[in-house]
Amino acid sequence: xSAARPLxxxxxxxxxxxxxxxxxIDTDVARRVIAGFIRGxxxxxxxxxxxxxxxxxxxxxxxxxLVSEAIGAEQxxxxxxxxxxxxxxxxxxxxxxxxxxxCPSELVEITAMVDGYFGRDGExxxxxxxxxxxxxxxxxxxxxxxxxxxxxxxxxxxxGLVVGTGNKTESLIGYTTLFGDNACAFNPIGDLYKSQxxxxxxxxxxxxxxxxxxxxxxxxxxxxxxxxxxxxxxLLDRILYWRVDRRxxxxxxxxxxxxxxxxxxxxxxxxxxxxxxxxxxxxKLGPRTAGVDYLYPRRRPGSSRT
Amino acid sequence: MTLRIAxxxxxxxxxxxxxxxxxxxxxxxxxxxxGAGLVVFPELGLTGYQLQDLAxxxxxxxxxxxxxxxxxxxxxxxAAVSFVEESGxxxxxxxxxxxxxxxxxxxxxxxxxxxxxxxxxxxxFAAGDVVRAAPSRLGVGVGIGICEDFWHLQMPQLLAxxxxxxxxNVSSSPGRDLAARNDVGLGTATSWRTLMRxxxxxxxxxxxxxxxxxxxxxxxxxxxxxxxxxSGEPIFSAPFFDEGLYLVDINLEDVRRERIALPLLRDExxxxxxxxxxxxxxxxxxxxxxxxxxxxxxxxxxxxAAPAPEPIRLRSRRxxxxxx
Numbered sequence: 189x190s191a192a193r194p195l196x197x198x199x200x201x202x203x204x205x206x207x208x209x210x211x212x213i214d215t216d217v218a219r220r221v222i223a224g225f226i227r228g229x230x231x232x233x234x235x236x237x238x239x240x241x242x243x244x245x246x247x248x249x250x251x252x253x254l255v256s257e258a259i260g261a262e263q264x265x266x267x268x269x270x271x272x273x274x275x276x277x278x279x280x281x282x283x284x285x286x287x288x289x290x291c292p293s294e295l296v297e298i299t300a301m302v303d304g305y306f307g308r309d310g311e312x313x314x315x316x317x318x319x320x321x322x323x324x325x326x327x328x329x330x331x332x333x334x335x336x337x338x339x340x341x342x343x344x345x346x347x348g349l350v351v352g353t354g355n356k357t358e359s360l361i362g363y364t365t366l367f368g369d370n371a372c373a374f375n376p377i378g379d380l381y382k383s384q385x386x387x388x389x390x391x392x393x394x395x396x397x398x399x400x401x402x403x404x405x406x407x408x409x410x411x412x413x414x415x416x417x418x419x420x421x422x423l424l425d426r427i428l429y430w431r432v433d434r435r436x437x438x439x440x441x442x443x444x445x446x447x448x449x450x451x452x453x454x455x456x457x458x459x460x461x462x463x464x465x466x467x468x469x470x471x472k473l474g475p476r477t478a479g480v481d482y483l484y485p486r487r488r489p490g491s492s493r494t
Numbered sequence: 495m496t497l498r499i500a501x502x503x504x505x506x507x508x509x510x511x512x513x514x515x516x517x518x519x520x521x522x523x524x525x526x527x528x529g530a531g532l533v534v535f536p537e538l539g540l541t542g543y544q545l546q547d548l549a550x551x552x553x554x555x556x557x558x559x560x561x562x563x564x565x566x567x568x569x570x571x572x573a574a575v576s577f578v579e580e581s582g583x584x585x586x587x588x589x590x591x592x593x594x595x596x597x598x599x600x601x602x603x604x605x606x607x608x609x610x611x612x613x614x615x616x617x618x619f620a621a622g623d624v625v626r627a628a629p630s631r632l633g634v635g636v637g638i639g640i641c642e643d644f645w646h647l648q649m650p651q652l653l654a655x656x657x658x659x660x661x662x663n664v665s666s667s668p669g670r671d672l673a674a675r676n677d678v679g680l681g682t683a684t685s686w687r688t689l690m691r692x693x694x695x696x697x698x699x700x701x702x703x704x705x706x707x708x709x710x711x712x713x714x715x716x717x718x719x720x721x722x723x724x725s726g727e728p729i730f731s732a733p734f735f736d737e738g739l740y741l742v743d744i745n746l747e748d749v750r751r752e753r754i755a756l757p758l759l760r761d762e763x764x765x766x767x768x769x770x771x772x773x774x775x776x777x778x779x780x781x782x783x784x785x786x787x788x789x790x791x792x793x794x795x796x797x798x799a800a801p802a803p804e805p806i807r808l809r810s811r812r813x814x815x816x817x818x
Binding site: 212214216217218220221225227229232482483484485486487 | 507508509510544545547548669673676679707709710734735
């Protein structure tokens with residue numbers, strides 16, 4: 189049973205990450221299910237290849253390993269899409285993953301595309317003079333959507349489906365860019381909390397530095413998820429797990445020892461980001477409306493391109 | 495008497511009725527070549543599970559020539575197959591048919607349609623109203639349940655009391671609740687195994703559980719089909735997630751041995767059960783007062799809520815004046 193496997197240690201003999209007991213999964217079963225899921229999605233769509241954006245972080249790294257295990261590394265195109273302020277260490281980690289897997293990869297610098305909109309060095313960009321003062325959040329969202337546009341373009345040239353790399357934790361709290369990093373044809377890790385992503389990454393042998401480093405969207409220098417949200421992933425994961433998966437109430441969570449302020453803050457994040465997890469509503473007018481009373485599986489006879 | 499059962503742990507293609515019919519024919523022949531007397535296919539093995547609005551498009555009437563052709567392939571063998579059945583008045587059922595010697599011997603319409611959590615069956619299907627064991631060329635009564643049917647105690651019990659010695663459960667069970675603290679790593683699988691083994695023991699019957707594999711949309715079906723003896727011991731457990739045709743030999747004499755040694759069915763008190771059920775039905779319908787409840791208990795509860803503390807009375811002058 190994989191839970192009995194010891195966690196990987198750092199040089200000082202401390203575990204590389206904290207894995208709360210209730211979140212531990214059987215990683216062998218998870219790998220089995222996910223590999224079958226990836227193959228099933230491709231077969232139903234009539235594709236044999238995948239494309240994903242590889243940042244050098246643990247989420248996209250794990251998905252690259254999972255896709256390679258499911259269909260073979262040669263069928264996966266990893267696209268590295270740094271911006272000029274992106275961390276060089278992230279890029280080095282991405283290159284380490286590509287080398288370890290032996291999958292095809294491409295480098296697409298998005299600097300010119302992003303600066304072309306926001307402008308640079310006093311020159312106005314296509315977005316006009318007003319966007320030069322745009323907040324880091326606007327810039328970060330634009331970068332995420334630029335990467336999405338690149339991936340969907342490479343999806344055509346490589347003939348592969350775009351694989352999602354967002355985890356359950358960031359999806360639930362809405363720490364994603366709508367139509368940016370959350371855009372995909374299917375997502376193999378969207379039901380795994382960050383702690384479970386780490387457990388899976390350790391089981392699959394991702395590079396140690398990728399597992400150990402502080403998670404970051406890398407949208408601006410020195411950004412880290414946990415500093416930005418002022419939480420720790422193991423704690424956040426536990427609260428989400430008990431609240432969402434095990435249906436415990438706020439009061440029950442407080443009785444279990446979680447801080448009420450934190451629990452309520454997380455509940456607000458989940459509620460305010462509901463729209464990011466759902467297909468946009470269509471105004472109901474006709475007798476039969478997609479998503480309302482016209483309900484077909486995404487993939488059905490005739491839907492495959494082959 | 496030895497019976498060789500073939501467990502067809504297949505991965506149906508969603509909505510592709512013709513492909514799935516062809517696959518059933520192939521596996522039937524493979525089972526026959528392997529000496530099987532009975533081959534069991536999973537729930538909706540002819541159509542796939544997550545059909546939604548496709549259900550009406552893949553539905554078959556019982557006189558459908560495609561079903562007749564499949565039945566025609568069962569000379570000298572029995573097969574349990576599952577599909578969407580459309581009735582004369584155009585209701586759609588999740589059905590499982592026992593095909594034998596070229597005929598449709600028996601049809602079971604799924605009685606319990608899960609409509610909660612990840613399930614939405616009641617939206618698309620009508621529920622069956624009949625539970626019957628069926629005689630079979632195998633020399634024993636056969637009782638068929640479909641997936642959720644066997645999450646209700648009365649189903650295996652009724653089938654066994656009606657004469658079934660071989661209980662078939664055909665399933666499309668989605669794997670979920672991945673857990674490390676679990677002997678098979680999958681919460682769903684553990685629950686199913688507990689239930690099926692319990693039913694086999696309590697009904698002193700063979701239980702044959704056939705669950706599909708493969709992926710429909712988000713859902714992965716876990717397989718793990720089993721054959722369980724009348725004493726509740728697993729005789730065979732198929733691997734999780736692998737497609738395959740698994741041949742298992744059982745000795746039908748084990749039913750007699752177990753029922754002699756452990757005469758649970760003999761000792762069932764049907765008249766008592768019927769009487770108490772009649773009482774509970776009347777009480778729940780409001781036609782009789784709940785005879786087992788404390789005075790003041792809410793409907794459906796036997797125990798009255800603890801009395802609330804006395805409210806603090808406001809003794810204002812005006813109130814006193816008003817009451818005088």
